[in-house]
Amino acid sequence: MNTFAALLTSEQIVRIHEASLEILENVGLLVRNAQAKEYLAKHGCRVDAEIIKFPRQVVEAARAAFPPTFTFYGREPKYDRTLPRDRPVIVTGSSAPNMLDPVTGKERRAYADDIARIARLIHELPGYDVFSISTLAEDAPLDRFTVTRLYPALKNCLKPIRCSALNPTDAAQALQLGALVAGSDAAYRERPFITHHYCPIVSPLTFDFDSTEMLIYFAEQGLPSFGSVVPNGGMSAPLTLLGTLTQGNAEFLAWTTLIQMIRPGTPIIYSSLPTIADMRRGAYSPGAIESGMLVMGMAQMAHFYNVPNGGYIGLTNSKINDAQSGYESGMSNVGALLAGADMFNLGGLLDALMCFDFAKAVIDDDIARMLKRMQRGFEFGEENFAFDDIAATGPGGMFIDRPRTYALMKETMYLSDIADRDARNRWQKQGALDTQARALKRVREILMSDQPSFISPDVDARIRAAFADLPAGECVPPKEWK
Amino acid sequence: MNTFAALLTSEQIVRIHEASLEILENVGLLVRNAQAKEYLAKHGCRVDAEIIKFPRQVVEAARAAFPPTFTFYGREPKYDRTLPRDRPVIVTGSSAPNMLDPVTGKERRAYADDIARIARLIHELPGYDVFSISTLAEDAPLDRFTVTRLYPALKNCLKPIRCSALNPTDAAQALQLGALVAGSDAAYRERPFITHHYCPIVSPLTFDFDSTEMLIYFAEQGLPSFGSVVPNGGMSAPLTLLGTLTQGNAEFLAWTTLIQMIRPGTPIIYSSLPTIADMRRGAYSPGAIESGMLVMGMAQMAHFYNVPNGGYIGLTNSKINDAQSGYESGMSNVGALLAGADMFNLGGLLDALMCFDFAKAVIDDDIARMLKRMQRGFEFGEENFAFDDIAATGPGGMFIDRPRTYALMKETMYLSDIADRDARNRWQKQGALDTQARALKRVREILMSDQPSFISPDVDARIRAAFADLPAGECVPPKEWK
Numbered sequence: 001m002n003t004f005a006a007l008l009t010s011e012q013i014v015r016i017h018e019a020s021l022e023i024l025e026n027v028g029l030l031v032r033n034a035q036a037k038e039y040l041a042k043h044g045c046r047v048d049a050e051i052i053k054f055p056r057q058v059v060e061a062a063r064a065a066f067p068p069t070f071t072f073y074g075r076e077p078k079y080d081r082t083l084p085r086d087r088p089v090i091v092t093g094s095s096a097p098n099m100l101d102p103v104t105g106k107e108r109r110a111y112a113d114d115i116a117r118i119a120r121l122i123h124e125l126p127g128y129d130v131f132s133i134s135t136l137a138e139d140a141p142l143d144r145f146t147v148t149r150l151y152p153a154l155k156n157c158l159k160p161i162r163c164s165a166l167n168p169t170d171a172a173q174a175l176q177l178g179a180l181v182a183g184s185d186a187a188y189r190e191r192p193f194i195t196h197h198y199c200p201i202v203s204p205l206t207f208d209f210d211s212t213e214m215l216i217y218f219a220e221q222g223l224p225s226f227g228s229v230v231p232n233g234g235m236s237a238p239l240t241l242l243g244t245l246t247q248g249n250a251e252f253l254a255w256t257t258l259i260q261m262i263r264p265g266t267p268i269i270y271s272s273l274p275t276i277a278d279m280r281r282g283a284y285s286p287g288a289i290e291s292g293m294l295v296m297g298m299a300q301m302a303h304f305y306n307v308p309n310g311g312y313i314g315l316t317n318s319k320i321n322d323a324q325s326g327y328e329s330g331m332s333n334v335g336a337l338l339a340g341a342d343m344f345n346l347g348g349l350l351d352a353l354m355c356f357d358f359a360k361a362v363i364d365d366d367i368a369r370m371l372k373r374m375q376r377g378f379e380f381g382e383e384n385f386a387f388d389d390i391a392a393t394g395p396g397g398m399f400i401d402r403p404r405t406y407a408l409m410k411e412t413m414y415l416s417d418i419a420d421r422d423a424r425n426r427w428q429k430q431g432a433l434d435t436q437a438r439a440l441k442r443v444r445e446i447l448m449s450d451q452p453s454f455i456s457p458d459v460d461a462r463i464r465a466a467f468a469d470l471p472a473g474e475c476v477p478p479k480e481w482k
Numbered sequence: 483m484n485t486f487a488a489l490l491t492s493e494q495i496v497r498i499h500e501a502s503l504e505i506l507e508n509v510g511l512l513v514r515n516a517q518a519k520e521y522l523a524k525h526g527c528r529v530d531a532e533i534i535k536f537p538r539q540v541v542e543a544a545r546a547a548f549p550p551t552f553t554f555y556g557r558e559p560k561y562d563r564t565l566p567r568d569r570p571v572i573v574t575g576s577s578a579p580n581m582l583d584p585v586t587g588k589e590r591r592a593y594a595d596d597i598a599r600i601a602r603l604i605h606e607l608p609g610y611d612v613f614s615i616s617t618l619a620e621d622a623p624l625d626r627f628t629v630t631r632l633y634p635a636l637k638n639c640l641k642p643i644r645c646s647a648l649n650p651t652d653a654a655q656a657l658q659l660g661a662l663v664a665g666s667d668a669a670y671r672e673r674p675f676i677t678h679h680y681c682p683i684v685s686p687l688t689f690d691f692d693s694t695e696m697l698i699y700f701a702e703q704g705l706p707s708f709g710s711v712v713p714n715g716g717m718s719a720p721l722t723l724l725g726t727l728t729q730g731n732a733e734f735l736a737w738t739t740l741i742q743m744i745r746p747g748t749p750i751i752y753s754s755l756p757t758i759a760d761m762r763r764g765a766y767s768p769g770a771i772e773s774g775m776l777v778m779g780m781a782q783m784a785h786f787y788n789v790p791n792g793g794y795i796g797l798t799n800s801k802i803n804d805a806q807s808g809y810e811s812g813m814s815n816v817g818a819l820l821a822g823a824d825m826f827n828l829g830g831l832l833d834a835l836m837c838f839d840f841a842k843a844v845i846d847d848d849i850a851r852m853l854k855r856m857q858r859g860f861e862f863g864e865e866n867f868a869f870d871d872i873a874a875t876g877p878g879g880m881f882i883d884r885p886r887t888y889a890l891m892k893e894t895m896y897l898s899d900i901a902d903r904d905a906r907n908r909w910q911k912q913g914a915l916d917t918q919a920r921a922l923k924r925v926r927e928i929l930m931s932d933q934p935s936f937i938s939p940d941v942d943a944r945i946r947a948a949f950a951d952l953p954a955g956e957c958v959p960p961k962e963w964k
Contacts, residue, residue: 005820006485007859019867030877051877107906205877235880238868239887239894241860246867279891282882283903289852290895297860317903322916323845324901326808331852334816338487351906363805370771370813377489378723378779385501385728386720395512395533395687398717400764405721409761412721413772419806421765421799424589424833434804 001377004303004340007296013304016242020250021056023205028053029254030206035216036258043261054257062257063305065264070226070308072130072160073193075181075454079159081129083269083308087342088375090368091162092122092361093312093349094132094197099356102443103480107355110135112471116152117447118348120475121361123157123454124446127347127368132162132197134348134356141469147173150194151463152473154181155453162195167210168217171196173467175223180463181455189223196225197271201251203229203236207258215255219262226269227255228311232284234277241276241290245297248274252301269343270302270309284352287317287324292332296339303340310336310343312353314367319351321359321436330367337371344371359439366418373414418442444481451475483859486785486822489778495786498724502732503538505687510535511736512688517698518740525743536739544739545787547746552708552790554612554642555675557663557936561641563611565751565790569824570857572850573644574604574843575794575831576614576679581838584925585962589837592617594953598634599929600830602957603843605639605936606928609829609850614644614679616830616838623951629655632676633945634955636663637935644677649692653678653699655949662945663937671705678707679753683733685711685718689740697737701744708751709737710793714766716759723758723772727779730756734783751825752784752791766834769799769806774814778821785822792818792825796849799834803841803918807832812849819853826853841921848900855896900924926963933957 008016031037031052043061046053071082072089081089099110102117115137122131133149140148146165153161154177165171174194175185182188196218198211211227218225229251231237233244252270259266274294278285285291295313302309314333318325333346346368348361378384389402399405418438420427427433433441453460453474464470490498510533513519519529525543528535553564554571563571581592584599597619604613615631622630628647635643636659647653656676657667664670678700680693693709700707711733713719715726734752741748756776760767767773777795784791796815800807815828828850830843860866871884881887900920902909909915915923935942935956946952 001487001489002491003485003488005483005487007483007856008862009484012860012862019869022869023872027873027876202878204872204875204879204881233881233894234887234891235882238871238881238884239890240866240868241894242862242866243868243872245860247872276895278895278897278903279887280897281903285895285903287901287903288895288898289855293856293860317901318917319902319906319909319914320916321805322918323803323805323808323921324917326805326810327812327845327849327852328808328901330809330812331816331849334813335820335856338817338820352903354906363809367809367813370809373771374489374775374817378494378727378775380490380494380724384722384724386722386725387501387504389720390505390686390725390729391509393686394509396684397686399686399715399720400717400761402720405716405761408721409716412715412723413758413760413767413770415760415762416770419769419799419810420801421760421763421767421769421834424801424836427801432801434802435800435806436804439805 001375005338006300007293008300013300016246016249016301017304019246020253021059023247023250024054024059024253025056027205033207033209033212036207036212039258039261054254059253059257062260065260066256066305066307067265067267068306070267070269072195073191074160075158075193081160084342088337088371089129089343090127090347091130091343091345092128092132092134092347093315093345093353094134094162095164096135096349096353096356098354099135102358102440103478109138110356111139112137112148112152112473113476115149116156116473116475118356119153119156120451121358121443121446123159125362125365127365128159130160130162131157132345139471144467144470146170147177147467148470150174150177151470155455155473156451156475158454160193160195162197164197165214171214171217176466177463180466181459192223198225198227199230200227200255201229203231203251204247205251215259216262219259219266222263224267226271228271228273230273232275232277234279235282241293244274244276245294248272248298249301268307270298270305270307271311271343272298273312274298285317286312286315286352287328289331292335295332295336295341299336299340308342310341312345313341314344314346315353316350317352321363321439325350329364333367333371337374358443359436362418362439362442363435366416369414447477448481483857487820488782489775490782495782498728498731498783499786501728502735503541505729505732506536506541506735507538509687515689515691515694518689518694521740521743536736541735541739544742547742548738548787548789549747549749550788552749552751554677555673556642557640557675563642566824570819570853571611571825572609572829573612573825573827574610574614574616574829575797575827575835576616576644577646578617578831578835578838580836581617584840584922585960591620592838593621594619594630594634594955595958597631598638598955598957600838601635601638602933603840603925603928605641607844607847609847610641612642612644613639614827621953626949626952628652629659629949630952632656632659633952637937637955638933638957640936642675642677644679646679647696649695650699653696658948659945662948663941674705680709681712682709682737683711685713685733686729687733697741698744701741701748704745706749708753710753710755712755714757714759716761717764721761723775726756726758727776730754730780731783750789752780752787752789753793753825754780755794756780767799768794768797768834769810771813774817777814777818777823781818781822790824792823794827795823796826796828797835798832801833803845803921811846815849815853819856840925841918844900844921844924845917848898851896929959930963
């Protein structure tokens with residue numbers, strides 16, 4: 001990629017930054033969390049009961065501390081991904097309340113063994129870089145919310161894991177589990193393979209109590225975490241793209257200003273899930289093209305701040321893997337890639353983030369790999385012109401038997417196993433399967449193969465000793481699949 | 483749009499131009515058409531039997547005559563579309579050999595009354611700007627190939643029509659029909675609402691006899707026509723993106739050089755359908771992301787030449803309207819839009835251009851309107867920041883009852899009627915329809931409504947007198963739809 005697409009001019013970007021500072025200085029944010037208020041007041045914010053106003057110089061001072069990169073650590077260094085260098089970094093969508101059962105196709109709650117299967121699928125699908133735990137676990141014992149999700153994920157996926165803890169007790173368990181898997185607390189902190197994520201701001205302009213507490217907790221610990229801003233035009237932000245973008249930008253500056261006060265230089269991501277509501281019925285519409293445009297605008301703002309960016313992108317409002325699900329997922333993702341987004345939470349969700357689906361995760365892997373092919377761009381060197389082939393073939397000839405054609409067949413083109421390219425009659429003979437059916441077939445292939453745990457038996461014994469009541473979280477195929 | 487995405491640097495663009503000149507000068511093109519040979523020789527090309535070599539100064543002289551715009555004329559001025567000003571100009575995909583029957587869903591040949599129905603659908607769908615006749619007409623009488631397709635199109639669609647004639651006799655009939663509809667030959671030539679299109683070059687580097695004859699014919703007449711280049715990496719071009727792009731660029735320069743020799747300043751479009759073959763089975767793969775990338779590269783070349791550009795883009799290899807069809811159609815189209823393509827032949831085709839489908843045309847209209855929303859970008863003015871709303875709402879408030887929210891509800895967001903945004907239970911209660919089913923419902927609504935002919939009875943009588951054997955080409959709904 002040599003130049004990013006820009007929906008905004010440089011002058012407009014500066015004006016949006018200025019407008020955000022005006023909002024922070026004049027309207028301010030509602031902050032109920034005492035720790036946050038204390039940090040903000042100590043570093044020059046004006047406190048007016050629960051409203052905190054951010055003078056421009058306070059925000060600019062924090063901004064000067066923004067580091068330009070963010071690293072997701074895997075269990076092994078080969079899985080590490082650093083933004084923006086390794087863009088596009090592909091992450092699953094996360095924390096769906098429901099999932100589609102892979103056998104019945106019906107929506108239901110998810111359990112620890114579902115997370116195990118999803119983790120394994122994401123580990124195996126080459127398009128994904130980070131596994132943000134896709135669902136909740138209905139069978140989590142009391143006060144075991146986060147470890148119940150993390151344990152099956154760590155057992156089945158070596159890629160970086162992303163999740164959210166509820167409170168300091170819950171977070172401490174997550175750190176304890178990380179240390180058990182890594183061998184020691186020190187080993188875990190050297191390679192912190194769990195990144196925490198929160199939505200610290202409830203739009204408009206309100207710090208959420210728990211999420212803010214958690215971001216402060218991890219910033220104090222020096223462990224990787226970041227927040228997403230989620231303005232929803234028409235509901236929690238103005239019903240203009242510019243108003244939603246600007247308010248969201250102010251909210252980004254608010255949480256990052258707080259974090260930089262705690263530990264200057266803490267790595268951050270300008271992460272977002274901006275939407276415009278369909279006001280005909282107030283529908284939440286992350287599948288709409290305006291969401292893609294807002295992420296594109298935020299990518300431009302992030303470049304202005306020289307911080308990595310990305311977020312939830314290419315989501316769909318569709319309930320199934322139909323054409324709408326395909327074009328909503330595809331269009332916004334390409335927009336964000338070409339506008340310079342670095343991180344894409346794009347995988348596996350249907351129905352406006354409400355529902356995880358195994359087949360969708362496979363389809364999104366195909367989209368992810370197309371994005372990566374586009375990012376690779378044109379291989380450009382004199383040999384790539386293939387002058388010799390053009391001259392030797394000559395007008396009217398064929399290139400199929402040139403040695404270069406054979407040599408490059410796996411390199412020039414991304415060879416999808418999910419997209420069908422057969423002739424219609426061959427496709428019909430093979431069962432006339434749609435993308436959904438082909439993707440589910442791939443899910444079965446992966447889940448029916450041997451799935452050794454990525455946690456050794458002795459480490460597993462120590463984990464079971466520390467958390468005796470954890471569900472097994474084994475990756476076993478559904479019993480109906482034989 | 484303020485800046486286009488660029489896969490190529492300016493230096494690379496210049497190198498590709500130079501490389502194309504080298505190919506034209508050293509390898510040359512195979513030209514069998516005597517008229518073309520004569521024009522090319524007269525203007526300085528070197529003739530070596532059937533191989534014609536283009537000295538650099540000949541190509542550069544032609545290039546200096548390229549005009550920067552191209553206009554598609556509608557029957558009424560409000561339907562006119564000028565490239566690049568009115569970008570993205572959305573055109574149907576054309577000349578599919580088969581179609582899916584809207585009643586049975588089975589593939590079959592198409593007839594004049596199918597073209598009538600398709601024309602009416604495209605007339606009614608707001609995303610489309612130009613109707614490039616989507617299918618052939620199996621019931622065309624002998625020697626009535628083009629008028630049999632044009633007549634139902636002109637009866638049912640006032641938007642600009644695009645088609646291809648076979649030979650001078652066939653083309654003369656098209657002109658005669660145009661004159662009858664316009665009232666006179668002079669009136670038709672003032673507003674030539676039929677644009678002709680050809681693929682004048684068979685890759686690699688060979689002028690097709692008939693298509694070349696037709697392009698010469700219309701250039702001599704001063705009537706709108708243009709060509710597309712269609713290199714297929716691995717088969718008719720090298721299996722590298724750069725080689726396929728460069729050979730295609732040389733082929734573009736070849737046909738436009740010829741046309742500018744005939745009538746300097748003839749409007750052209752840098753139009754293409756570049757592909758890379760999936761060499762696992764040699765499959766033609768216009769749905770692959772590499773096709774989108776090639777169109778993006780060609781858009782950059784066209785900007786360098788300061789000519790309008792576009793082509794067949796967002797095609798799919800899928801046989802049905804499933805997820806693959808959605809993401810293949812959506813991704814390449816956004817890529818091309820953001821790279822600066824002006825014209826998008828995106829509508830209505832499945833199965834790698836083999837098959838027209840009514841539902842796909844409706845789905846592509848949705849995609850087209852999303853592209854147009856993206857092109858519109860961020861409305862940027864002080865009022866769009868909505869500072870007053872943000873201040874009045876304050877932290878923790880709601881924007882739903884702000885007057886601006888009501889005023890802008892139809893303007894800020896593209897409100898799709900095809901994409902479903904309901905909650906899952908509501909969607910289920912309404913029949914759990916997929917995109918295909920919703921799109922087909924829209925087709926029925928349009929085709930079951932009154933469809934008065936856009937050709938008056940007296941003009942129609944004159945047409946029937948001139949072409950007595952033409953099929954009626956009436957837009958009547960399938961008899962099974964009652």
